[in-house]
Structures are given as structure tokens and as C-alpha cells.
Amino acid sequence: MGTYTTAELSVDVTGEKRDLLTLLQDQRNMLKITARGLSDADARKQTTVSTLTIGALIKHLAHGEENAARVITERDENAEFDMSQAMTEYVMGDDETIAGWLAEYDRAALGLDRVIAGAESLDELIPQPTAPWQPEREWSSIRVMIMHLIRETAHHCGHADIIREALDGQTTMGAISEGQDWAEGWADQDWAQ
Structure with missing residues (x-):
């Protein structure tokens, strides 16, 4: 499977679990590249008109993975999304x-990877917490929950890449290709031509 990073898994899985967790790990790695070499002050720095920071995005996604594991293991049919907790996640x-x-x-x-590895089937339906944007209880398969995390992580990787580029010019793809023979001059191309 083609990935941008060396997406080594910490759990022994095969088939679809391996494919999905490899893609998720690749996106995790991409996000962490945006934080490479940052000081705490730089990780808190708002570099765009948004209030998002690299540190806060990593904090938010750490909570998201922890929450996903809890939702899968607890299977609470009365769970509600904690808006007060969510509001603290976007500030480092x-x-x-x-x-x-x-x-x-x-x-x-x-x-989360251990929870996924231990799941009997990715088809297992898990009750999702209700939220202001989702007031009725919904059930999602573990597969859909993983795909949501891949999408959420990729979405925030884009945010983090823009924040980092505005901070000091580093781009994730430039950082990945640094020192690679095939990439000489590639990352510095003016792609707008």
C-alpha cells in the first residue's frame, strides 16, 4: 500500500484492519511532521487568520483517538458529546x-490500535454519542469510525501544514522529501506555473 511515510503498525493485524490502520498511521505521521523541531511557543503560535495552532490540533486529535477507543469499548447507549471538553481541545x-x-x-x-486489533469484526455497530449536530442516537460500524478518524486526521493535517508553512516555510511534503535523491528540486518547484 502506498503511503507517504513509513507507517509501521504497533499491532499485529491483517487484511482490512491492516489497510485501514496503515492509512491512519500514515496520516498520524504526516501530522507529527508538522510539529518537527517546533518549540512550545511555536506550537502555540497562530500564524493564519484562524485561531488553530499545531499544538492544539495534535491535542485535539489525541483526544479524538482516546474518545474513539472509549466509545468502542464502553458502548454507552446514553453517551452525549461533551461540548465543554471539546472547547478546551483547541488551545495548547x-x-x-x-x-x-x-x-x-x-x-x-x-x-485505539489495540482496541481495533481486538475487535471481533469491523462490522460491529457502536452507539455514537449524541451531539448538538447529531441529536438522535446513531450507530456506526467500527470500520466507519476508523474511516472518520482517517478523514478527520487528514483534514487537520492540511490545517497543520498551512500553519507550519506560514510559521517558517516548512511544508510536510518538503520535509518528507528532504535528502531524497529523487526529490532534488522537486519540493522547491513553483507548482503554480
Whole structure:
């Protein structure tokens, strides 16, 4: 399977589980590349008209993976999305570090991967928390939950890439291709021509 990064899995899975978790791991790696070499101050820096920061995006996605694992394992048919918690996820506080959130992201990812590896079937239906945008209880398969995380992570990788490029010019694809013979001059091309 073609990936942008070396997407090694921490769990032993095969088939569709392996394919989905490999794609998710590749997106996780892409996000972490945007944080490479950042100071805590830079990880908190807003570089666009948005209030998003790289540190806050990693914090948000760490919570998202942890929440997904909990939703799968607890299967609470009365769960409600915690809006007050969600509002704190988009800020990396002064007492928080980028290294701490990267470690938390890895821990949450490992936890989710273990839950997925242990799932009997990706077809298992899991009750989803209700939310203001989803007031009626819905049930999603574990497969759909993983696909949602892949989409969510990819979406925020784009945000993080723009934030990082505005900070110091680094792009994720440029960072990936750095030092590769095939990429000489590729990352520096003016693609707008």
C-alpha cells in the first residue's frame, strides 16, 4: 500500500484492519511532521487568520483517538458529546508542551490500535454519542469510525501544514522529501506555473 511515510503498525493485524490502520498511521505521521523541531511557543503560535495552532490540533486529535477507543469499548447507549471538553481541545495551554502532546498522541493511537486489533469484526455497530449536530442516537460500524478518524486526521493535517508553512516555510511534503535523491528540486518547484 502506498503511503507517504513509513507507517509501521504497533499491532499485529491483517487484511482490512491492516489497510485501514496503515492509512491512519500514515496520516498520524504526516501530522507529527508538522510539529518537527517546533518549540512550545511555536506550537502555540497562530500564524493564519484562524485561531488553530499545531499544538492544539495534535491535542485535539489525541483526544479524538482516546474518545474513539472509549466509545468502542464502553458502548454507552446514553453517551452525549461533551461540548465543554471539546472547547478546551483547541488551545495548547502555557503549562502544556508539544513534546507532551506528541507523547499523548502516540499513547492514544496505540490504545485505539489495540482496541481495533481486538475487535471481533469491523462490522460491529457502536452507539455514537449524541451531539448538538447529531441529536438522535446513531450507530456506526467500527470500520466507519476508523474511516472518520482517517478523514478527520487528514483534514487537520492540511490545517497543520498551512500553519507550519506560514510559521517558517516548512511544508510536510518538503520535509518528507528532504535528502531524497529523487526529490532534488522537486519540493522547491513553483507548482503554480
